[in-house]
Structure formats: structure tokens, C-alpha cells
Amino acid sequence: MTEAQAQFPDLKDRTVLITGGGSGIGAALVEGFAQQGAKVAFIDIAEEPSKALALRLSTQSAHPVVFYHADLRDVGAIRSTVAAVESDLGAIRVLVNNAAWDDRHDIDTTTEDYWDNSQAINLKQVFFVSQAAAPGMRAAGGGAIVNFSSIVFKMNPPQLSAYASAKAGVIGLTKSLAGRLGPENIRVNAILPGMVVTERQMELWLTEEGIAKTVERQCLKHVLKAEDMVGPTLFLASASSGSITAQTLIVDGGLL
Numbered sequence: 467m468t469e470a471q472a473q474f475p476d477l478k479d480r481t482v483l484i485t486g487g488g489s490g491i492g493a494a495l496v497e498g499f500a501q502q503g504a505k506v507a508f509i510d511i512a513e514e515p516s517k518a519l520a521l522r523l524s525t526q527s528a529h530p531v532v533f534y535h536a537d538l539r540d541v542g543a544i545r546s547t548v549a550a551v552e553s554d555l556g557a558i559r560v561l562v563n564n565a566a567w568d569d570r571h572d573i574d575t576t577t578e579d580y581w582d583n584s585q586a587i588n589l590k591q592v593f594f595v596s597q598a599a600a601p602g603m604r605a606a607g608g609g610a611i612v613n614f615s616s617i618v619f620k621m622n623p624p625q626l627s628a629y630a631s632a633k634a635g636v637i638g639l640t641k642s643l644a645g646r647l648g649p650e651n652i653r654v655n656a657i658l659p660g661m662v663v664t665e666r667q668m669e670l671w672l673t674e675e676g677i678a679k680t681v682e683r684q685c686l687k688h689v690l691k692a693e694d695m696v697g698p699t700l701f702l703a704s705a706s707s708g709s710i711t712a713q714t715l716i717v718d719g720g721l722l
């Protein structure tokens with residue numbers, strides 16, 4: 467559905483870090499920021515698609531798009547990777563916390579390890595990536611953090627208690643970080659996507675029938691794609707939203 471993307475001149479030459487940028491929504495965000503002329507770095511655990519994306523975009527962007535391999539569940543790896551991004555590309559002025567893992571599980575069979583692993587990738591790392599990037603942003607005069615939550619926790623999803631808890635937590639974290647970092651000119655907002663049809667979602671969870679049913683419940687009758695998340699993220703990252711912080715933006719086509 468996305469048509470020509472608006473340009474946000476303040477994003478040109480800005481260092482932007484996107485987590486989980488190797489596929490799905492993250493890959494669309496990497497491409498969207500690269501098209502703004504930003505210096506884009508992304509972290510992912512999936513080596514092959516990430517390398518291919520970085521290679522493809524680097525040939526057509528103003529700056530090389532740089533992939534950093536790391537497992538975001540490892541706080542030490544987060545710290546060393548953020549330090550490497552800063553050393554290679556300069557202070558991170560925009561951080562998009564996009565990585566997640568929306569596995570389904572049942573309450574009766576969920577173990578403590580499963581729960582901890584889900585929180586590690588869906589919530590804990592959002593804090594520790596932000597913590598690692600904040601000093602550089604502060605020293606550079608400010609920045610913007612955009613956290614990806616989800617509308618799903620509002621919908622009583624029976625098989626997603628760990629993921630839904632984490633995604634609700636992302637909103638609490640967004641508001642707390644906004645309060646702490648606002649005086650340092652760092653804005654923190656969250657995006658709550660609705661049903662966004664990506665390759666992984668199609669492979670694992672979605673059916674054509676299910677997609678049609680959800681679109682029927684949307685005010686806007688088109689299927690949401692990863693590219694539809696790019697404009698709202700650019701806006702929240704750019705000076706165009708310079709007085710907006712601690713907010714949540716639902717991007718779901720008006721789901722009823």
C-alpha cells in the first residue's frame with residue numbers, strides 16, 4: 467500500500483541502529499532509513515538473510531548498510547555490538563528496537579526456561595540496547611528511540627501469554643525511559659502494529675482465510691505489509707515529531 471516515501475532531511479547522515487533488521491518489518495525499516503541517506507546499522511541473529519540485505523542495500527545507498535551479528539539475549543553481546551556500531555559509524559542518534567520472537571505456547575506446558583527466554587528477546591534486550599545507546603545519544607545532544615510493541619496484548623491471545631506480557635511491558639518501558647531520558651533530549655515512543663503480513667508470519671501463523679477475516683475487521687481494507695511500518699517509524703525518529711515522547715502509535719488499519 468505504501469506509496470513514495472516522504473523525505474526527512476534531518477535523518478540524512480544520521481547513525482541509526484535497528485535491531486532485528488535482517489527480515490520482516492526490520493528489513494523494511496533498514497531499507498527505509500537507508501533511502502533517507504542515514505548511516506544504517508542493524509543487529510540480527512540470522513546470518514544469511516542479513517548479509518544478503520546489507521550487500522543489496524549497500525550498492526544502492528549513500529552509506530554502506532552494516533550488519534552486526536549478535537544474539538540480543540546476551541547483554542554482553544549487546545554492549546560490545548553497540549560499542550562497535552559507535553566506533554564504526556559514530557554516536558547512535560536513532561535506535562529502533564524492533565527484534566522479537568512471537569512463538570506460540572500453551573499455559574500448561576510453559577516452562578520457566580521458556581518464559582525467561584521469551585522475556586529475554588521480547589523485553590529485556592529492549593532495555594539493555596537502550597541503556598547501551600543512551601550515553602552516546604546524550605553526548606551527541608539527543609536522539610530518538612522507537613520501540614516495537616504490538617496490539618496483540620489487548621486482544622486476549624490465548625497462546626501468547628509470554629509474548630503479550632513482554633509487548634505490554636514494552637509500553638511501560640517506553641514511558642519510563644521517556645521520563646528518564648527526556649531531560650537529555652532523547653525521545654522514546656512505541657509503535658503497535660496490527661496484523662503485518664511478512665514471510666515469517668505467512669510461513670508460521672497466517673492463512674489466506676485468516677488474513678481476509680482480519681482485513682474485514684479493519685477500517686482500511688488492504689493487507690498491511692512491512693513497508694507500512696516505515697513511514698510511522700521515520701516520523702517518530704525524525705525532528706518532525708520533536709515534541710512527541712512517551713506515546714504509543716497504533717498502526718493497524720483501524721482494527722475493530
Ligand SMILES: NC(=O)c1ccc[n+]([C@@H]2O[C@H](COP(=O)([O-])OP(=O)(O)OC[C@H]3O[C@@H](n4cnc5c(N)ncnc54)[C@H](O)[C@@H]3O)[C@@H](O)[C@H]2O)c1
Pocket residue numbers: 485486487488489490491492509510511512536537538539563564565566567568587614615616617618658659660661662663664666667
Ligand atoms: N508482523 C506482525 O504482524 C507484527 C504485529 C505486531 C507487532 N509486531 C512487532 O514488530 C516487530 C517486527 O515484527 P516481524 O514480524 O518483522 O518479526 P520477525 O520475527 O519476522 O523478525 C524479527 C527479527 O528479529 C531477529 N531476531 C530474533 N531473535 C533474535 C535474537 N535473539 N537476536 C538478534 N536478532 C533476533 C530475527 O532474526 C528477525 O530478523 C516485532 O517487535 C514484533 O513483535 C509484528
